[in-house]
Amino acid sequence: MDADKAAPLRVDAETAIILREAYHKIEALFRSDHYGLYDYVRVVAGKIAPVDAFFVGFLQGASRVRYPYGYDDGHYVTPDTHIFGPNGQTAWLLKHRQTYRFAYDNGFALHAGVPVGQVGRRSEDVVTVPIFRAAKDGPDQLFGLLSMQSYTPRAYDDNAVRAFEWLCEVVERVLTREGEDRQALRRLPAGDIGPNLLTSDHVMEYLTHRVASIREIAAEALREPDVSSAVHTHLDRIVDATEHIQSELIEMLMETDEGPERRFSSLTKAQQGVAVLLADGLDNDQLAAELGVSLNTVKTHLSAILRKYGLRNRAQVADDVRRYLAR
Numbered sequence: 001m002d003a004d005k006a007a008p009l010r011v012d013a014e015t016a017i018i019l020r021e022a023y024h025k026i027e028a029l030f031r032s033d034h035y036g037l038y039d040y041v042r043v044v045a046g047k048i049a050p051v052d053a054f055f056v057g058f059l060q061g062a063s064r065v066r067y068p069y070g071y072d073d074g075h076y077v078t079p080d081t082h083i084f085g086p087n088g089q090t091a092w093l094l095k096h097r098q099t100y101r102f103a104y105d106n107g108f109a110l111h112a113g114v115p116v117g118q119v120g121r122r123s124e125d126v127v128t129v130p131i132f133r134a135a136k137d138g139p140d141q142l143f144g145l146l147s148m149q150s151y152t153p154r155a156y157d158d159n160a161v162r163a164f165e166w167l168c169e170v171v172e173r174v175l176t177r178e179g180e181d182r183q184a185l186r187r188l189p190a191g192d193i194g195p196n197l198l199t200s201d202h203v204m205e206y207l208t209h210r211v212a213s214i215r216e217i218a219a220e221a222l223r224e225p226d227v228s229s230a231v232h233t234h235l236d237r238i239v240d241a242t243e244h245i246q247s248e249l250i251e252m253l254m255e256t257d258e259g260p261e262r263r264f265s266s267l268t269k270a271q272q273g274v275a276v277l278l279a280d281g282l283d284n285d286q287l288a289a290e291l292g293v294s295l296n297t298v299k300t301h302l303s304a305i306l307r308k309y310g311l312r313n314r315a316q317v318a319d320d321v322r323r324y325l326a327r
Contacts, residue, residue, distance in 0.1 A: 009162060009163075009166055010158075010159075010162060011159050011162050011163050011166075012159055015048050015159060015163050018044060018047050018048060018163075019044075019163060019166055019167070022040070022041075022044045022167065022170075023170060025040065026040065026041075026170055026174065030174070031174060034068065034069075034175075034247065034248070034251060035068075035069060035243070035244045035247040035248065037171065037174060038054075038056045038068075038069040038146075038171075038247075039069070039071075041146070041167050041168075041170075041171060042054040042071055042148070044167060045148050045160075045163070045164055045167060048159070048160050048163050048164075049148070049150070049155060049156055049157075049160035049163075049164075050150050050152060050155050051148045051149070051150065052072070052073055052123070052149060052150050052151045052152075053070075053071065053072040053073065053123060053147075053148070053149040053150075053151075054069075054070070054071045054072075054146075054147065054148050054149070055067055055069070055070045055071075055077070055145075055146075055147045055149075056068060056069040056070070056144070056145075056146055056147075057090070057144060057145045057146075057147070058143060058144040058251070059090070059142065059143050059144060060081075060253065060258065061258070061261045061265075062261075062265070063083050063084060064081055064082070064083055064084070065081070065082050065084050065090055065145075066079070066080075066081045066250050066251075066253060067079055067080050067081070067082070067250065068247045068248075068250035068251045069247050073121070073151075076243050078208070078212050078246060079208060079246045079247055079249070079250040080250075081204075081250070081253075082113075084113060085112070085113065087108070087109065087112035087113070088109055088110075088112045088113025089109045089110055089113050089126075089128050089145070089147070090113065090145065091109070092109040093128065093130045093142060093145060094142060097130060097139075097142060098130070099127060099128065099129045099130070099161065099165055100126070100127070100128040100129075101126070101127055101156070101161065102123075102124070102125045102126045102127075102156075107122075107123070107124070107126065110123060110126050110128075110149075121151060122151075123149035123150060123151060124150060124151055124152055124153040124154075124155070125149065125150045125152065125153055125154060125155040125156050126147060126148070126149045126150070126156075127147070127148050127149075127156050127160070127161050127164050127165075128145055128146070128147035128148075129145065129146050129147075129164060129165050129168040130142050130144070130145055131143065131144040131145065131146065131168055131171065131172040131175070132172065133172075133175075133176045133179060134176070144172075144175070146164075146167075146168045146171060148164055204249055204250070204252075204253055207249055208246050208249050208250070211242050211245050211246050211249070212242070212246065214238070214242050215238070215239055215242035215243065215246075218235045218238040218239045218242070219235075219239055221235050222235045222236070222239070259320075260320050260321070260323040260324035261324050263308065263309050263320060263324075264320075264321060264324045266308050267304075267305060267308060268304075270301060271301050271304055271305050271308075273291060274287060274291070274298065274301040274302065274305060275305055275317065275321045276321065276325070277290055277291070278302075278305075278314055278317060278318050278321065279318045279321040279322050279325060281318070284298050284299065284302075302314065305317055
């Protein structure tokens with residue numbers, strides 16, 4: 001029986017007290033408030049070690065990371081999306097599937113990626129923890145990351161790293177439990193009614209920038225010297241609300257734009273070639289001529305594409321491929 005028990009977390013007594021309190025507050029307050037969850041985890045981490053910058057990112061598709069929450073040097077960072085390359089932190093996490101620390105490569109992976117937050121300042125220490133969700137087949141899927149950074153060298157000792165990893169495990173359980181709940185709903189009749197009709201990247205870019213402009217107007221008004229106490233309170237609420245909206249918009253993309261890319265990626269290279277031409281409106285004879293294959297080969301590819309997409313006709317497939325190409 002004792003052999004089945006998890007090993008105790010090796011942190012000091014003060015840290016253990018902070019983490020125990022954090023666990024109970026997360027359970028009670030932040031199950032459906034992701035912005036509040038990330039903000040609270042940042043504050044808790046800051047009780048244990050200096051946190052100058054803090055970011056939450058989620059992988060989407062083959063090469064994108066969306067950042068719904070960021071905080072740098074006392075300021076909220078506008079949510080954003082980046083394409084990650086082969087040498088940054090995200091690639092490092094995908095390869096090693098463990099926590100990344102500055103000392104592992106003297107910060108090479110940290111500084112090789114796209115800078116977030118204050119681009120003029122370089123972090124001198126970092127702890128970036130991968131978060132996983134269970135996969136049906138094979139190893140757990142890495143789907144996100146939490147990163148705390150400091151502008152001071154050697155800011156994070158082993159105690160801070162273990163504490164932050166534990167906090168990230170709690171966040172991981174919150175997020176994966178919500179995903180399991182959504183899967184349960186999809187098992188109901190009409191739980192999944194087909195491709196989402198939003199062109200999500202375009203909508204997100206427009207809305208996040210419009211909301212950002214509202215936040216900046218309110219923040220500018222707060223700096224006026226003659227703002228009354230009552231107006232100041234309302235402006236603070238506007239700034240807080242817009243920050244929540246921007247964070248939520250980024251996370252909504254996790255639900256709206258994965259389908260077209262996932263379906264297109266399921267095709268073979270030959271089938272992808274047919275699908276792209278299908279989106280251009282070519283008929284079977286034109287497809288055969290363009291690809292230099294027989295009409296029977298075209299029909300075979302089309303049958304496989306329809307089966308993989310789970311759609312009834314080529315027009316629906318063409319619409320879905322256009323959504324993917326327009327992302």
